Amino acid sequence: MQLTRTFTPDQYAKATESWAWLDLAGKKPIFTSAFGDVFFTAADGFWWLDTVEGTLTRPWRTADGLSATLNSAEGQNMYLLSRLAAEAERAGLTPGPNEVYDFKITPALGGRIDVSNIGVIDFVVGVNITGQLHDQIRGLPPGTKIAGVTISDDGQVRITT
Template sequence: MELIKWFTPEQFNDALSSWAWIGLDGKTPLFTSVFGDVFFGAQDGVWWLDTIEGELTREWDSLDQLEAELNTAAGQEKYLIAELAHALEESGLVPGADEIYDFAHPLVLGGELEVENVEVTEMSMSLDILGQIHDQVRRIPPGARVDIQVS
């Protein structure tokens, strides 16, 4: 199974418009994990948008360092969620060319990191919605009571 996905600049533009709040200026999307986490090149290194946590971090000084880490089992598990991806493939759930794995109940809203919570969704739509969700969640005051209803 291929654990990374390649998309066009237009697809990334559509997908990342709702993530502007996180600070994407000066960063060029390179590829995604099969779960939609985005890897960016920038003048100061390589950045990782963790769409589960809603965090953007500078992880590597160079593309060579990124490649070396993604060629390790630990790197594949941390950044590509390899074990779950392989389990999904074995279950018969495989994303199409423009799709990624998506959590039906987003983890930031209490969903679980498990096969039963995963579906395939068009990448641009999935990332756009996740960006909106994370933007709203980050604005919730600490200690606020939130009732979440998922159908």
């Protein structure tokens, strides 16, 4: 089971362009989880773009810290969703070379973090769409009912309330 994936600089740039509302300046993508969460290196440490929560945090100041976390079962489950990835693989889901696992209904809109809600998607498309969703959701008052989500042919996401 492949818990991390790497992509080209162009793929990372296109995937993360919709996350511009977070401060990605000075951060260089180094790899992703099988679910498309992006790990970055920067002068001040190592950052994690959590696509489920829509957050960017700096959990590690050093490469050794990052390595120690991701070499532990607890760290693999927390940051790489290793248990869920193993369930998806057992269910016959295997991302192709340019793909990652994705939630059919994003947890940010009430989708379950469960193997029955997992599919595979192109890395660039999946991470970009998720960034657009989080950008639009973050400005909504708590409890706002989402009436629908549409994705245009050019990949633009529109949430209707």
